Amino acid sequence: MHVGDLRWFAVLAETEHLTEAAAALGTSQPNLSRSLRRVESAFGVQLFEREHRGMRLNPYGRVVLEAARTGSAAVDSARQRIEALLDPESGTVRLGFLHSVATSLLPDLLKAFREEAPAVRFALRQEPAHDIVEDLESGEAEIGIIGPRPDPEVFGWHLLEQQRMCLHVPPGHPLASRRRVELAAAADESFVGLRPGFGFRRISEELCRAAGFTPRLAFEATDLATIDSLVGAGLGVAVLPSGAVRGNDSGAVSIPLAGVRARREIGLAWRLRAQLTPAAERFRTFVRSQPVRSS
Structure with a gap:
């Protein structure tokens, strides 16, 4: 059973008519019937009462319909969130940073970057260096502003x-x-x-x-x-x-x-074997174009 089978089932449950549902879905009745059998096989019960004038959803079917609607909404939400992450103009950058850069380096970088990409959002995590390294390894953060430099075999680095x-x-x-x-x-x-x-x-x-x-x-x-x-x-x-x-x-x-x-030394770090989201890649490219500061 696939997610598409549940979507088709929801349409069939709402129309309770095989021909009407197939027409609404733009598929054939045999295809829709095979999809329904996969759903019923997955749950181990019949979900409709077959009548001479059509079909009627039974109590098992109503349970599955509720789950199908919830699941479809969750899938749609996930798809929208992924599309947002893939948009370099309005995605979210997951960024860990040291406490010591919170009043100096970080706000300067964010202010300058937002002039170029005002719709990009940031999910910020302020924490010590060892926690930033753990977040980069786990994927909780994509990029870190950190010092000293972490393991060069694992992390990319750009001096800031x-x-x-x-x-x-x-x-x-x-x-x-x-x-x-x-x-x-x-x-x-x-x-x-x-x-x-x-x-x-x-x-x-x-x-x-x-x-x-x-x-x-x-x-x-x-x-x-x-x-x-x-x-x-x-x-x-x-x-x-x-x-x-x-x-x-x-x-x-x-x-x-x-x-x-x-x-x-304070620098920008990222995990070498991880693929950055487009928004994070855009931020990394921007930061690497900035001159190294010295104080």
Whole structure:
């Protein structure tokens, strides 16, 4: 039995007349009869009472008719949704992004893209890097804005931004007036950092280790904006990428790290063996045409 058989059955159930139903469907009576037999065979019961003047739907048939109408509506809905996904002008892009790009890189990209494709919609997922990788692998997200770069054997990658590493200190801190600072100068400070599992947590720990100390954490947050706010409130200092927090009036002072060549790289990632929807492909093409940012 095929979906088309249920559609034909619904027409036959509504007319209760084989000749009229066949004419309405543009098929022959033998074809419609064979289709009905497939439906009845699938359910294991007769669905009509045969009468000398035609056919009458029986109780089993009414159950199947209800299911056929529901199923047809679901199929039609699925077809419409697929057609929408296949439309590069009005499809939906499933995009995962880091918390740290929510106030800077992401809104800039979306604003610029929407000037070119205003009808394209976005299903956004804000989460840490490891969750974005899982969503890309499962197909929950088609594209991710992520850092550091995920496995190049599995994921495509396009560099979007390189961020300089800075030490964030509270206003009035003894280091706040410096133009550059060695990270070792903050070895005795309390730090505010990200929770374990975040990609930038590993970067900041590696920088501290290279400077000869293990940071003493006063608090572990889930986003960089919270870290900036807590530093501004005097809870501690923090290693943060330049430009990662925009529009925050915490008062924290950002000082470039001296002697550190490392840059935090943020890029666009997608699963190599997955086919992007036309809308997502259009967004990827647009983003790859943009210049790499540096802060």
